[in-house]
Amino acid sequence: MQSTSNKVSTYLGIPVARPKVAFFELSSCEGCQLQMVNNEATLLDFLSLVEIVAFREAMTEQADDYQIAFVEGSVTRADEVERLRKIRSIAKVLVALGSCACFGGVNQLKNRFQDPAWVKKQVYGTHVVESNDQAQPLEAFVPVDLRIFGCPVKKEEVEKIVTNVVLGKSVVLPKYPVCMECKANKNTCLFDIGEPCLGPITRGGCDSWCPNSRMGCWGCRGPAEDANVEQMKEIMKKNGFSEETMLDRLECFGGFAKHADVLRKSITAK
Numbered sequence: 001m002q003s004t005s006n007k008v009s010t011y012l013g014i015p016v017a018r019p020k021v022a023f024f025e026l027s028s029c030e031g032c033q034l035q036m037v038n039n040e041a042t043l044l045d046f047l048s049l050v051e052i053v054a055f056r057e058a059m060t061e062q063a064d065d066y067q068i069a070f071v072e073g074s075v076t077r078a079d080e081v082e083r084l085r086k087i088r089s090i091a092k093v094l095v096a097l098g099s100c101a102c103f104g105g106v107n108q109l110k111n112r113f114q115d116p117a118w119v120k121k122q123v124y125g126t127h128v129v130e131s132n133d134q135a136q137p138l139e140a141f142v143p144v145d146l147r148i149f150g151c152p153v154k155k156e157e158v159e160k161i162v163t164n165v166v167l168g169k170s171v172v173l174p175k176y177p178v179c180m181e182c183k184a185n186k187n188t189c190l191f192d193i194g195e196p197c198l199g200p201i202t203r204g205g206c207d208s209w210c211p212n213s214r215m216g217c218w219g220c221r222g223p224a225e226d227a228n229v230e231q232m233k234e235i236m237k238k239n240g241f242s243e244e245t246m247l248d249r250l251e252c253f254g255g256f257a258k259h260a261d262v263l264r265k266s267i268t269a270k
Helices: 031-037 040-049 078-090 099-103 106-112 116-124 155-167 178-184 229-238 243-251 257-269
Strands: 009-011 014-016 020-025 051-055 068-072 093-097 146-148
Touching: 020 031, 020 078, 031 068, 031 155, 040 155, 068 078, 068 099, 093 099, 093 155, 099 106, 099 146, 146 155, 229 243, 229 257, 243 257
Parallel strands: 020 051, 020 068, 068 093, 093 146
Antiparallel strands: 009 014
16 A cells, blocks of 8 residues: 545535544554455545555555554553654544553453563563563553544444544444344344353444354453443353353453453452
8 A cells, every 4th residue: 555645535525634644553463453454345435535644554654744643552561652652742633443452452361460570481481572561551651532442443433433533523432232233133142042242231333243253242342331240240140151251251351341350359259
């Protein structure tokens, strides 16, 4: 991909300014950025909305005059903190892209270990590596303007949010749980086929991506508004799943960290 031109786009015949956009990654698999690159069907339409000036995964040109910065990944090292703060100082809008940026993601599972030196030794052996601290979300270090949830993000949702930003429209994230989308898609409830699922308490917006493929939700989008975790425990119990099974899912992406801490203490106290 090459940098796009300064051609002015129109919306309903009205000229629309194309903001300069940059994509960055911290500690991550870069899967959320890959979602954008794989967006073949609507990629050209998406590119007509913005001018991408930095995107290491897709282009060689790099520039530091962006207005919107999409940052993927969790913060795990001191140099990443410094880099993130520089990005924040330039961007007018900072977007946390994906579960790692929003919650710490799968990376934050390592935070459960009490001895970081032991973890480093198990992973890297005698190799010398940069200091690797706990995995934390972007907002632990800088203000975040927008969050796009998911692991990975859903490209259709990214397009919708970017379109709203470019047109000056408000961005409204779903408050309802994944279950509503799953029912709308006429899926068989996964509990009925013996699969645990956090759909009743996880924020929607993914079009029940995993349940559509008969895989139970792991909560990568974090809690829906007014998520009833206690009722979720009852649903799990009613369907023969232990609290440990529920805890395993609550801990996975970091969005349910507070709920997971409470449940873990409850299990330990028994």
